[in-house]
Amino acid sequence: MIDLSTRVLRAMIALDEVRHFxxxxxxxHVTQSALSQTISKLEADVNLRLVDRDRRRVMxxxxxxxxxxxxxxVMAELEEISIDLRDRSELRKGRVVVTAQPSLAAxxxxxxxxxxxxxxxxxxxxxxxxxxxKALEQIRQRQADLALTARGPGLAGLQHRLLFRDPFVLxxxxxHPLARRKSVSIANLEGQRFxxxxxxxxxxxxxxxxxxxxxxxxxxxxxxxxxTLAGLVANGLGISIVxxxxxxxxxxxxxxxxxxxxxxxxxxxxLVWPAGAQLSSAAESFVQMLKPPEARMGFG
Amino acid sequence: MIDLSTRVLRAMIALDEVRHFxxxxxxxHVTQSALSQTISKLEADVNLRLVDRDRRRVMxxxxxxxxxxxxxxVMAELEEISIDLRDRSELRKGRVVVTAQPSLAAxxxxxxxxxxxxxxxxxxxxxxxxxxxKALEQIRQRQADLALTARGPGLAGLQHRLLFRDPFVLxxxxxHPLARRKSVSIANLEGQRFxxxxxxxxxxxxxxxxxxxxxxxxxxxxxxxxxTLAGLVANGLGISIVxxxxxxxxxxxxxxxxxxxxxxxxxxxxLVWPAGAQLSSAAESFVQMLKPPEARMGFG
DNA sequence: GTCAATTACGTTCTCCGTAAGGATG
DNA sequence: CATCCTTACGGAGAACGTAATTGAC
Numbered sequence: 001m002i003d004l005s006t007r008v009l010r011a012m013i014a015l016d017e018v019r020h021f022x023x024x025x026x027x028x029h030v031t032q033s034a035l036s037q038t039i040s041k042l043e044a045d046v047n048l049r050l051v052d053r054d055r056r057r058v059m060x061x062x063x064x065x066x067x068x069x070x071x072x073x074v075m076a077e078l079e080e081i082s083i084d085l086r087d088r089s090e091l092r093k094g095r096v097v098v099t100a101q102p103s104l105a106a107x108x109x110x111x112x113x114x115x116x117x118x119x120x121x122x123x124x125x126x127x128x129x130x131x132x133x134k135a136l137e138q139i140r141q142r143q144a145d146l147a148l149t150a151r152g153p154g155l156a157g158l159q160h161r162l163l164f165r166d167p168f169v170l171x172x173x174x175x176h177p178l179a180r181r182k183s184v185s186i187a188n189l190e191g192q193r194f195x196x197x198x199x200x201x202x203x204x205x206x207x208x209x210x211x212x213x214x215x216x217x218x219x220x221x222x223x224x225x226x227x228t229l230a231g232l233v234a235n236g237l238g239i240s241i242v243x244x245x246x247x248x249x250x251x252x253x254x255x256x257x258x259x260x261x262x263x264x265x266x267x268x269x270x271l272v273w274p275a276g277a278q279l280s281s282a283a284e285s286f287v288q289m290l291k292p293p294e295a296r297m298g299f300g
Numbered sequence: 301m302i303d304l305s306t307r308v309l310r311a312m313i314a315l316d317e318v319r320h321f322x323x324x325x326x327x328x329h330v331t332q333s334a335l336s337q338t339i340s341k342l343e344a345d346v347n348l349r350l351v352d353r354d355r356r357r358v359m360x361x362x363x364x365x366x367x368x369x370x371x372x373x374v375m376a377e378l379e380e381i382s383i384d385l386r387d388r389s390e391l392r393k394g395r396v397v398v399t400a401q402p403s404l405a406a407x408x409x410x411x412x413x414x415x416x417x418x419x420x421x422x423x424x425x426x427x428x429x430x431x432x433x434k435a436l437e438q439i440r441q442r443q444a445d446l447a448l449t450a451r452g453p454g455l456a457g458l459q460h461r462l463l464f465r466d467p468f469v470l471x472x473x474x475x476h477p478l479a480r481r482k483s484v485s486i487a488n489l490e491g492q493r494f495x496x497x498x499x500x501x502x503x504x505x506x507x508x509x510x511x512x513x514x515x516x517x518x519x520x521x522x523x524x525x526x527x528t529l530a531g532l533v534a535n536g537l538g539i540s541i542v543x544x545x546x547x548x549x550x551x552x553x554x555x556x557x558x559x560x561x562x563x564x565x566x567x568x569x570x571l572v573w574p575a576g577a578q579l580s581s582a583a584e585s586f587v588q589m590l591k592p593p594e595a596r597m598g599f600g
Numbered sequence: 601g602t603c604a605a606t607t608a609c610g611t612t613c614t615c616c617g618t619a620a621g622g623a624t625g
Numbered sequence: 626c627a628t629c630c631t632t633a634c635g636g637a638g639a640a641c642g643t644a645a646t647t648g649a650c
């Protein structure tokens with residue numbers, strides 16, 4: 001098959017539009033000589049005269065008309081994809097879907113998303129809140145471009161990097177004796193009324209080992225939602241340990257947060273994306289805007 | 301806009317198909333290095349990564365998928381027009397419409413048309429029979445590509461060239477005294493019973509001047525159709541003068557033809573085609589096959 | 601003589617291939 | 626260390642521009 005380029009297509013289209021070699025050349029930003037050669041070579045390639053040189057009036061042969069009709073369609077397609085890709089490269093277009101740990105999705109991410117959308121208003125932003133297992137599955141299924149999640153099953157099979165570590169803090173009522181300490185250790189919590197978070201969440205998993213040796217007074221309270229926990233703690237029903245990112249669920253006027261010392265007691269948050277793939281420009285630019293939450297201990 | 305070529309489109313399509321630079325390069329008949337450069341340049345041009353190089357597995361980015369989808373459509377279009385034009389250049393396809401003088405259409409042309417269709421079976425052949433005025437109008441309206449006709453009004457405004465001259469001959473019954481002569485002049489016809497062809501046909505027009513001075517016996521017979529004239533002459537009702545091309549209407553067993561001497565007594569037959577246009581390949585190839593009728597005087 | 605397209609020719613630039621480099625498993 | 630892609634570099638060819646040529650009016 002013939003090797004065609006947009007140069008040639010443009011030349012024929014211009015020639016059809018102005019029916020004049022010199023003017024067509026000008027429109028193509030080349031000399032008239034160059035255009036003449038381009039057309040001649042094309043005609044030689046297809047072994048067919050495509051242009052009628054009648055001295056007085058230049059016009060296309062029937063075969064030339066056929067060619068130029070295709071040329072117009074092709075140029076329209078190429079211009080469209082060209083503009084489309086340019087828009088995407090400059091983030092005037094695109095789509096990024098993020099799946100994130102509920103606690104991140106609820107508090108840390110929203111301002112970042114807002115900033116992202118303000119900066120790239122043309123990019124559609126999709127957000128799912130899901131626990132690690134489901135989040136990773138969404139990445140595998142390509143239902144999401146990017147996951148922000150704690151470690152979950154199958155993480156090794158995906159591309160990932162540690163984004164930041166989310167340290168655990170003690171949460172207790174403001175009036176609680178421990179509330180005024182600069183920090184506490186697990187040992188300091190002996191004898192306290194402890195409210196447990198249970199089930200799938202990453203918080204429970206990461207705390208399990210650390211709390212195994214602790215000797216708490218059993219409150220009988222086991223909740224799934226951090227928001228529930230926040231209500232219990234605020235009302236003096238017990239204390240607990242949560243990651244800094246979950247602090248936003250708590251009322252700062254009623255609950256104090258105290259750093260917990262010891263053995264790297266923190267939850268790792270990973271950035272995860274599909275194996276064998278690369279982030280889209282839209283996703284990449286979102287990652288650029290991700291900064292770990294400031295490590296604010298205590299409130300306001 | 302970016303300057304794209306089929307080279308680049310092919311490269312992306314191949315890469316999408318085999319997901320492997322080396323194999324894709326092979327498919328494109330270039331080295332792997334060249335393909336790599338081609339892709340890199342394309343990515344630089346659109347300022348976007350289109351291909352994921354994951355060492356283990358090569359695949360396209362979402363933007364690359366978009367590009368390749370367009371690339372496939374464009375290549376399909378270009379291949380189609382490419383094949384179409386090749387077919388036309390090699391006359392496996394095409395269409396030519398000829399409008400010709402009725403006498404030419406009836407006898408001289410048919411074997412030529414048959415030979416043309418045998419040689420170029422893919423080319424559609426259209427034939428109209430029309431007198432000069434209508435034939436030229438068909439050329440102007442682009443209802444026909446080519447006219448084979450005597451001079452008519454408006455011929456000067458179209459492109460034309462003399463194809464051949466169609467000499468006039470005397471037609472008379474075989475038993476007629478003039479039938480055995482090698483040639484006759486208008487003067488020799490004095491006193492003969494002459495049958496006139498009248499109206500639009502080119503024959504009457506060209507004869508008018510030559511016959512003005514002739515002194516015929518009035519037969520009162522004036523016919524429009526040459527076929528009618530043939531019947532009258534064959535039955536001894538008179539003699540007449542017709543162009544050689546019209547001899548085919550006459551029965552060679554009953555009518556003799558004798559060349560007419562003097563003052564270029566012949567009808568010019570022109571090849572006519574539209575102003576400011578060039579013959580299509582199909583029409584051009586038909587013209588190549590046109591040979592003036594052999595100047596056979598008398599029959600058998 | 602003027603206008604417009606083609607042809608001739610030298611220059612520039614693109615694209616390719618060879619070969620060296622680098623990353624990954 | 627083997628595979629596969631990228632980078633470096635030199636050469637061949639394509640395309641362009643300048644300028645001379647042809648052709649029509």
